Amino acid sequence: MITASPYFLKLRRYYLWYTAGFGGFIAAIALLEQEGMPRLWIGYSFMFATIMLYAAIGVISRTSNVSEYYVAGRRVPSLFNGMATAADWISAASFISLAGGLYLHGFDGLAYIMGWTGGYCLVALLIAPYLRRFAQYTIPDFLAARYGGGAGGRGGPVRAMAVGATIIVSFTYVVAQIYAVGLIASRFTGVDFSVGIFLGLASILVCSFLGGMRGITWTQVAQYIIILVAFLIPTMWLSVKHADNPLPQLAYGSVMPKLAQREAALAVDPKELEVRAVFRQRADDYGARLAALPASWESGKVDAQRRLDEVRLRDASLAEIRAAERTLAAYPKDAEEAAELWTARRAANLARSRAPVPHATPFPGEDREQSDIRRNNFLALVFCLMLGTAALPHILMRSYTTPSVRETRGSVFWTLFFILLVYLTIPALAVLVKYDIYSSLVGAEFARLPDWISYWANVDKVNPLISITDINRDGILQLAEIAIDGDVLVLATPEIGGLPYVISGLMAAGGLAAALSTADGLLLAISNALSHDVYYKMVDPAASTQKRVTISKLLLLAVAFIAAYAASQKPADILSLVGAAFSLAASTLFPALVLGVFWKRANHQGAIAGMAAGFVVCVYYMLHTLPMAGGSAAGQWFHIAPISAGIFGVPAGIAVMIVVSLLTAPPGRRSDALVDHIRSPE
Template sequence: MIAARARFARLSRHYLYFTGCFGAFLLALAILEKQGMPRVWIGYLFMFATIVLYAAIGVFSRTSNVSEYYVAGRRVPALFNGMATAADWISAASFISLAGGLYLRGFDGLAYIMGWTGGYCLVALLIAPYLRKFAQYTIPDFLAARYAGGAGGRGTPVRLMAVGATIIVSFTYVVAQIYAVGLIASRFTGVDFSVGIFLGLASILVCSFLGGMRAITWTQVAQYIIILVAFLIPTMWLSAKHADNPLPHVAYGAVLPKLAAREAQLASDPKELAVRAIFTQRADAYAQRIKALPASWEAGRLDILRELDAVRRRAGSLIDIRATERRLAAYPKTADEAARLWADLQAANLARALPPEPHATPFPGPDREQSDSRRNNFLALVFCLMLGTAALPHILMRSYTTPSVRETRVSVFWTLFFILLVYLSIPALAVMVKYDIYTQLVGSEFSHLPNWVSYWASVDKQNPLIAIADINRDGIVQLAEIAIDGDVLVLATPEIGGLPYVISGLVAAGGLAAALSTADGLLLAISNALSHDVYYKVVDPAASTQKRVTISKLLLLAVAFSAAYVASQKPADILSLVGAAFSLAGSTLFPALVLGVFWKRANHIGALAGMVSGFAVCTYYMLHTHPILGGSAAGQWFHIAPISAGVFGVPAGMAVLVAVSLLTRAPDALSNSFIDHIRAPE
């Protein structure tokens, strides 16, 4: 007890000293900016300083001890484990995309906050204490022991199925984090997006490669401090700007009515109506082209060929020739491809033709049916995020790192506390940024657009993160003329609010910390599952501890570079990728975990059948309904969006697990004794 208190006091001193040094670093950069330091150097200093910091922690925490590498020696105090878990949890989706999602979706975006925070209550009540009582290394470890019934080999199929689920869920999730790393690095260093992705891997790999869970834990505590400071400073600044109150939770209520009044004004503004009418006409034109296929596709291709030939014959400029050639290269190669592309463009124009939805109105819709559909999707998403949270392997792994079951319960409390410090400010930030754009940017002249618009438009030239075009050619920015990606909103907040550039660098450092902290945990979950549960438990049970750790490190490298390659292809937006991961986790792992703790009749055949069924139903629904995966919205069940596929996968997995368990032989006494052990009071 005395040693634990001394350790806690020492850690507290170290991180208080770190916080003070970070504050001094911010102050120094603010002074240097005042003195005329170029912005690009401020961006470089933030990126370089934070990455060096994380690398230094990784080097000092390096280890080859199995217990330290997998579970940080089970010596992490509850408070610091809560901070590390919060950093692990506040991913790029939370820090970068969640406020953007609320900006774009209004009330519907609250489903993410409700689902993710509610999921931690399930973790605390249903799973975390029992995992800590089990006191092993991975989630497949727990499921294999629970469903093996003490008979050794019978746990192997369950273990391998759990490993497969861990890899698929974590890989999907980590791609989103690495995508965010590339976004931040490309904006604040000027490198190409794909190059930024691989540069960001350096910090991830130094921490997780050298020290495993030990290095990741102490890095994540430092990252949480940066995340908290980076998120609250611009939020409090905007609160003071728009409501004369630095407390965002109070300012939120004052700004929301002003935003509602501005939304109503823009909905009936004649210039806005004119721009939306142009988008409606464009959508109708695409509808006519789709209706006239394949003749319209052939005619469009011939028009570009004739234009290219005419430019060449009149010896046009090289710029004109290259522009026409690019148009020809981008033109659909077949009539079927044209049908898909034009349908997407028609839908995009129809969406921009709609008036702005009231931010605070729950489930708005033109009729009761559509309003009910949005409500059902909101509830389905909350359900999937809650159960997915309670089954995410990289989060549940942190239950193993505390000294005792009691410390695990306290750690979950601190995790919720530290998460809510950020999460309760996110809706306020979304409202204040929205009000700023609606009042400052909308109505301004195109000749005087703020610099941040061109900065962010140039980050990704193929898929611009923000685009503003003078659709009605009046020289004035209308709301309908602005297209903004939700992933850019928080990173651009300091520039939108007119804050010093040093705050932009701070926010970038916070976003980078959020992405890296989660990526570290996810990569470790994948490599540990492969090295411990596949290599050590199945392939080579006689492997030495040194060999096990080495194998884990090599696998971590392979997975990291694979995820970076996939992220460089920009498969989807961050929130969509994360939502898919949660549905898959809930459908595959949640029934087996919860019933494994609370229902003694669950057996290994039932667990296997439930995991396979949940995964199959969830995956089928995503493939069948998500356009990016080749599906169609016409295939949706009860109009539920593919991101909420877990609303079908979880009940399917649960029902099959129960039915198969009841139809097959009951678990033996060893399985029951295992349950009695993990459920016994400490």
């Protein structure tokens, strides 16, 4: 019989008391809401109470010890490492955007759940136990030791390329997390979006700056508990509301037929057809403007100036004058800008002119060819997410924090268990919310729309998260008149379902915990790569342990503020940013990691060539096909979306690595000995 260690028992006691205290806090806020506590103060209470909690854990866990700072002293029990890794893994994309993606895209959105869950199985089978047996600090450490070469045999070029990949992948990913922090803070505290970003950043820095991996680990365990409670309570509430069953996974099956019936009715509703016809006409108008360029741009600018002159001459109201001024100011500056803007607006109106695809329909398309394209993109995305998961530096770093290889294997099991508690609930939440909106909101009078719509519409006035307009002016809300951003759906779930506002505050705390937990791990991965792999291993090998930790902390500060600035520019939606990070990780790091473990013949030259080839192919394809990067969808290969660029980068990286390794000298005995060591039984 295996007995628990005193350290494990102490941790279990601490977190049981913490969970009980968190439950008491929720109950207290619920009572205060009943007594008339303002909503804004409820949002403040959840936001600042949880941030102060994370800050307190960071202060208590502060350390300057290298082993504690980089790998939490290698003494985190498997159960708690599983909870911390699950929190690290359940990012803003999982908590905030995944259910929204399923709401918007139906069956196709399952690619994320399948890819991310399958990817963690690859981590368990192919990489995590071997990295723990290697027993160092970072992923570049392993690649440099495995492939050797460089000055003093420290794998200089390989290490440098691995550091570069770690920084690019982690930075892309962390920008999405900080964007989510700003979204949550601005909605639930009323502060400006950019201010919200830097409020969340303060919480991130207290945990990671003071305690490194030690502080992050114990914070992430606390954050996972908040994530789980926040996600399950509103989902179970909606499950009881629509299926009289508190288990969302079972309610999912009973609500799906109801949703299908409602979707079929809305598809042929005369009012819906009327609204969609308006959008179709608008799309045709933009098409006519595009066909008449540049003359249409010139005449449009003259018309906008004339309307402004008219309202000024007839002494119109200030509101009318301001509206005409804004219209003229927003008009495209030249014909090229007009072509880009009108093309986007035509596509948006065309999309809204079509009836929504039934939620359960796989790979919907107008014909067999379009359906095949969607299926191929689904499979490509699953492939990229799986292999990207198995190469994410901030996730693989957690393999170093357990006491032994046995504990690492146990940790992977617990991580999958804790992830699935949330992931198996996400599809049910998407269906429950969709049915609630289709049955309760659609058909309501515009004069009696719920308050949450105006709240969310005002979070971002430039690019509204929710837009509802009476297109056919009948005073009744049709489905086609609703435009909702997937990133807002989960956070608005309690309000959509009519739950008390305390649950909205709880959901915000959960979303914040998901974003902060992942951001902590990503920022630490970047700063550790720079301080340990660049500064210590390549610049100053004689640096003291105190100096190494100090350098890491300073670099973490710098990276965090750069990432916050990038997030404040709102570069893309959360899922797009995260998808790009996974394709980059899969293309650049996965071939070198897996071949480094399972193929002794892989060598220094092959690793360099393979990592470079995978990265170049992936980035080229993204830039070549992504409109916001200057590319065009017309340049797609086999109609694969840019988010799945890894489908080309991974084979390129593997093929080049194999060919170059076979054409050059085999690795030395040191590399063979390392492979034998990490693959030997414990």
